[in-house]
Amino acid sequence: xxxxxxxxxxxxxxxxxxFLAEKCPPKAVRAVIDGKAPYDRELWKxxxxxxxxxxxxxxxxxGTGAGHLELCVIAEEMGRAxxxxxxxxxxxxxxxxxxxxxSEAQKEKWLPVxxxxxxxxxxxxxEGKGNPSPAAIKLAASGGTLDGVKMPVADGAIADFAIVAAxxxxxxxxxxISLFLVDMKAGGVEAKALGNIDPSHGQAEVTFKKxxxxxxxxxxxxxxxxxxxxxxxxxxxxxxxxxxxxRALEMGRDYALxxxxxxxxxxxxxxxxxxxxxxxxxxxxxxxxxxxxxxxxSTNAGELPEAAAxxxxxxxxxxxxxxxxxxxxxGGMGFTWEFDCHLYxxxxxxxxxxLGSMSYWEDALxxxxxxxxxx
Amino acid sequence: MNFDDTPQEAAFRTxxxxxxxxxxxxxxxxxxxxxxxxRSVLKxxxxxxxxxxxxxxxADAGWACLHWPKDYGGRGASPIERVIWQQEEGAFGKLSxxxxxxxxxxxxxxxxxxxxxxxxxxxxPLASGEEIWCQLFSEPAGGSDVAGLRTRAEKRxxxxxxxxxxxxxxxxxxxxxxxxxxxxxxxxxxHKGLTMFFLDMKSPGVEIRPIKQANGDSHFNEVYFxxxxxxxxxxxxxxxxxxxxxxxxxxxxRMSIGAGIATGFPELFEFCSNLxxxxxPAIDDRGxxxxxxxxxxxxxxxxxxxxxxxxxxSRGERPGPENSIGKLVAGSMIQDISAYALxxxxxxxxxxxxxxxxxxxxFQAMLLRAPGTRIEGGTDEIMRNIIxxxxxxxxxxxxxxxxxxxxxxxxxxx
Numbered sequence: 011x012x013x014x015x016x017x018x019x020x021x022x023x024x025x026x027x028x029f030l031a032e033k034c035p036p037k038a039v040r041a042v043i044d045g046k047a048p049y050d051r052e053l054w055k056x057x058x059x060x061x062x063x064x065x066x067x068x069x070x071x072x073g074t075g076a077g078h079l080e081l082c083v084i085a086e087e088m089g090r091a092x093x094x095x096x097x098x099x100x101x102x103x104x105x106x107x108x109x110x111x112x113s114e115a116q117k118e119k120w121l122p123v124x125x126x127x128x129x130x131x132x133x134x135x136x137e138g139k140g141n142p143s144p145a146a147i148k149l150a151a152s153g154g155t156l157d158g159v160k161m162p163v164a165d166g167a168i169a170d171f172a173i174v175a176a177x178x179x180x181x182x183x184x185x186x187i188s189l190f191l192v193d194m195k196a197g198g199v200e201a202k203a204l205g206n207i208d209p210s211h212g213q214a215e216v217t218f219k220k221x222x223x224x225x226x227x228x229x230x231x232x233x234x235x236x237x238x239x240x241x242x243x244x245x246x247x248x249x250x251x252x253x254x255x256x257r258a259l260e261m262g263r264d265y266a267l268x269x270x271x272x273x274x275x276x277x278x279x280x281x282x283x284x285x286x287x288x289x290x291x292x293x294x295x296x297x298x299x300x301x302x303x304x305x306x307x308s309t310n311a312g313e314l315p316e317a318a319a320x321x322x323x324x325x326x327x328x329x330x331x332x333x334x335x336x337x338x339x340x341g342g343m344g345f346t347w348e349f350d351c352h353l354y355x356x357x358x359x360x361x362x363x364x365l366g367s368m369s370y371w372e373d374a375l376x377x378x379x380x381x382x383x384x385x
Numbered sequence: 386m387n388f389d390d391t392p393q394e395a396a397f398r399t400x401x402x403x404x405x406x407x408x409x410x411x412x413x414x415x416x417x418x419x420x421x422x423x424r425s426v427l428k429x430x431x432x433x434x435x436x437x438x439x440x441x442x443x444a445d446a447g448w449a450c451l452h453w454p455k456d457y458g459g460r461g462a463s464p465i466e467r468v469i470w471q472q473e474e475g476a477f478g479k480l481s482x483x484x485x486x487x488x489x490x491x492x493x494x495x496x497x498x499x500x501x502x503x504x505x506x507x508x509x510p511l512a513s514g515e516e517i518w519c520q521l522f523s524e525p526a527g528g529s530d531v532a533g534l535r536t537r538a539e540k541r542x543x544x545x546x547x548x549x550x551x552x553x554x555x556x557x558x559x560x561x562x563x564x565x566x567x568x569x570x571x572x573x574x575x576h577k578g579l580t581m582f583f584l585d586m587k588s589p590g591v592e593i594r595p596i597k598q599a600n601g602d603s604h605f606n607e608v609y610f611x612x613x614x615x616x617x618x619x620x621x622x623x624x625x626x627x628x629x630x631x632x633x634x635x636x637x638x639r640m641s642i643g644a645g646i647a648t649g650f651p652e653l654f655e656f657c658s659n660l661x662x663x664x665x666p667a668i669d670d671r672g673x674x675x676x677x678x679x680x681x682x683x684x685x686x687x688x689x690x691x692x693x694x695x696x697x698x699s700r701g702e703r704p705g706p707e708n709s710i711g712k713l714v715a716g717s718m719i720q721d722i723s724a725y726a727l728x729x730x731x732x733x734x735x736x737x738x739x740x741x742x743x744x745x746x747x748f749q750a751m752l753l754r755a756p757g758t759r760i761e762g763g764t765d766e767i768m769r770n771i772i773x774x775x776x777x778x779x780x781x782x783x784x785x786x787x788x789x790x791x792x793x794x795x796x797x798x799x
Contacts, residue, residue, distance in 0.1 A: 011388050011465075011699055013692040079386060263777050278780040280766070283773035290772055291710050295686025302689045305386050324682040369671070372678035376668065379681065380658070 013301060015083060022076075023083045029060055030091040036350045042094035043209045043353070048168050054095045054127050063097075064125025067105060072122030078308040082249045082300070089250025089329075090257045092357055094210040096130045096165035098250065098364070102243040103164075104131025107173045107189070110242075111227030111235045116191060120171060129170040134160035134192075134216055135236065141370035142240060144233050145182035147175050149218065155198070156190060156218040164364060166214030167203040169194050174223065175232055187232035190223035198222060208360035210353065240365050241318040245303035248318075248325035251361055252300050255293045255325070258332040258354045262286055262339040269341075282339060289332045296321075296328035316382060319375035326362045326371075333358035388692070390469075394699070397466050401473045404446060409477045410439055417476040421747050422647050422719055423600060423754030425479065433559060436480040440514025450488055450512040457496065457504055458512030465699045486555055487511050487518030490634045491564050495583065497633050498621035507562065507583075519560035519586070521608060522631065523553040526796070529767050531566070531635075532575045532628060533786075533794075536610060538567035538582065545582065545620070547590075547613040553761070557593045557606040560586050564634065565615075566627050571792040578791055579627030584615050600753035635763075646715040649722035649751055650684040653677070656726055656744050667729055676725060680718060687714055706775040712758075713768040720755035723748045 015023070033056050042050055057063050066081040067073025081101070088097050105124050108117055108131075123129035137160055140146050149158025156176055163172065172192050179186040192199060198221030206213040227235050263286055266277030276282050303321030306314040333354040337344035344351040362368065390398055413435060416427050426432060443449045444458060451467045453459025462470075471478055481488070492511055495504060510516040527533035536549025547567060557563065563586050570578035586593075590613035595603035622630035657677060660667040667673045691711070694704050726748035727734035736742045737749040759765045773779045786794045 011390060011692065011696050013386060013388060013689070013696040015386060263779065266779060274783060275780055278783060280770070280782065283779050284766070284769040286777055286779065287769035287772040290777060291714060294690060294707065294710055295683060295714065298686050298689035298693055299682055301386070301693065302685065308386065320682045320685050323678055324686055369675060372675045373671070375678045375681060376674040379654070380668065383658070
């Protein structure tokens with residue numbers, strides 16, 4: 011048994027970590043948070059040059075064709091560095107949807123420009139509060155045009171194209187949903203940036219008015235495709251989350267070693283040690299669930315839906331736990347703008363919502379476990 | 386990344402599977418499968434008799450203590466082969482319960498410190514279950530603070546004379562031998578005045594009194610020593626070096642107890658799948674689902690953490706202190722899960738009789754046994770200290786008694 015990444019994949023992790031340490035220090039994250047740019051263009055270009063944007067895109071479409079285990083490795087490092095770029099929307103959502111359901115022409119048009127860093131993509135799914143569900147999709151498609159509003163759309167204000175979930179009938183059934191591909195530079199679509207708890211990633215309201223759109227995948231199968239895309243993105247995002255969780259834990263550990271109070275390092279107090287030990291436990295359990303998710307994703311195993319939900323829940327919990335208690339270990343300094351703790355806290359809580367909330371995934375996990383038990 | 390055996394591992398698995406299929410005591414399989422924490426008896430048979438018979442059968446065929454050398458009753462197998470054996474042994478592994486301490490802790494300590502003659506005399510019957518061993522460390526004055534123990538060993542000629550009391554000794558009432566940690570010098574700091582021995586539990590002056598536990602069972606004992614004589618040849622390690630000897634034992638304890646520890650989750654999932662609440666099956670309830678999902682990912686997290694450790698073993702690496710998380714996570718889980726299972730039963734959750742209670746009272750028995758799992762083999766707090774200090778590299782506690790002669794350490798709080 012080798013339930014671990016290979017030596018080559020570990021080397022890739024080392025080079026990604028080195029690259030990001032140099033090109034994406036906290037200063038770069040703060041530049042985006044402070045509104046100096048909507049995302050880090052230099053970093054995006056660098057990621058393309060490193061081949062990281064196309065790591066799971068086949069060579070025929072301009073990627074490196076390495077695979078999804080390699081993408082998991084890079085995702086972890088992106089999360090660790092809080093990379094302020096539209097990586098998750100473009101690579102985990104848009105590219106995965108194209109790979110799953112795109113026509114030959116759509117793949118040829120968009121995948122190479124994703125890999126080269128020349129196109130940003132996203133998935134426009136949500137319409138206000140609530141979790142992913144066919145009934146929540148009101149945006150209407152008829153005669154090749156879309157009318158409605160999506161919100162929040164991750165990176166919607168900087169995207170070159172969006173994959174839009176729309177309904178073609180009104181009953182709210184799964185088969186009423188179809189997917190469309192929209193060129194955001196064409197007419198009939200308007201994006202407005204919205205304030206959000208983690209400004210290192212943009213969120214937008216996107217309005218479609220008689221917007222021309224081409225279908226992505228067979229009509230009536232939109233929901234089935236979305237479900238698969240969400241599962242795949244859940245595993246990838248879970249790797250970002252454990253990357254962030256590990257970094258938050260390290261920050262807390264380092265501060266506990268350096269900070270002296272009552273004449274001793276605060277890391278010698280059991281109250282602090284035990285808090286950090288519990289963070290380690292969360293992060294370790296999440297990492298192990300993520301590895302299982304990575305295995306299922308990379309082998310297209312039938313276990314993927316269950317493994318993805320478990321990875322998502324576990325990694326969300328671990329990142330929130332580590333980010334929150336990292337601030338607690340830091341005490342007052344952890345609640346200042348200058349310390350980086352809040353960057354992780356913001357990311358942890360934003361990521362926890364981006365593919366549907368905890369309760370959505372809890373529900374999904376139990377459904378999937380029951381299905382397996384019944385089989 | 387894969388879950389596949391190497392060809393060598395696959396061959397070993399096939400051989401183990403075939404042997405188990407032919408020889409395991411199948412008549413007890415169902416009962417063993419459904420036994421859970423706080424309830425592990427076999428109807429119409431003595432658990433220990435069945436366990437000893439299975440262990441002897443395994444030993445005769447070379448399947449006992451797989452990772453021990455052949456000369457000492459083992460198989461000379463690799464660590465990964467031992468894991469494969471455990472996977473294949475499945476529910477029959479629960480029969481190893483009485484041997485865990487002897488095989489996991491006493492055996493390795495004997496192997497490290499006993500004379501060659503003693504190893505050849507004592508290890509094979511320990512491996513085969515013909516002789517059972519216990520571990521005599523904890524005392525009323527020294528639980529988590531093991532080095533605070535007060536049982537005295539005094540040298541008289543070629544013998545040592547033991548006086549004092551041990552507590553929480555698992556299985557002392559059916560043990561033939563034990564390893565014993567004593568104080569041999571009270572004028573030096575506590576860690577520097579300890580010495581380890583092994584002894585015959587039938588020695589004159591050894592008195593064993595079962596402890597009635599909070600759940601009503603009696604698995605642990607108090608063991609009293611009154612002028613018990615141990616030959617110097619049964620000393621393990623140098624005089625006053627017992628602390629270092631005990632570290633070997635304790636690290637082995639955490640490894641053996643941490644392997645495949647029960648969480649209560651499979652039982653709860655099954656229970657919630659079948660239990661009818663007022664408005665339908667419990668598992669359709671949103672609140673129930675949320676709880677189940679959170680425990681599900683802890684259970685799967687432990688499972689795959691274990692898989693990662695096995696992969697490391699398979700590559701020839703040694704498992705480290707990070708394996709302390711198994712017991713820490715599972716202990717709280719089983720306690721919380723059993724309390725929740727009772728809550729789902731409403732007022733009737735209070736009933737404990739197998740005929741009256743839901744799931745034959747399994748969760749009530751689990752609830753009452755659960756507090757012990759967070760204490761035995763290292764408390765939750767000790768486990769967190771191990772993670773904090775040995776995994777995360779945080780400083781040790783400031784020890785006010787570290788450099789104080791043992792006989793000057795205060796013995797009363799107020």
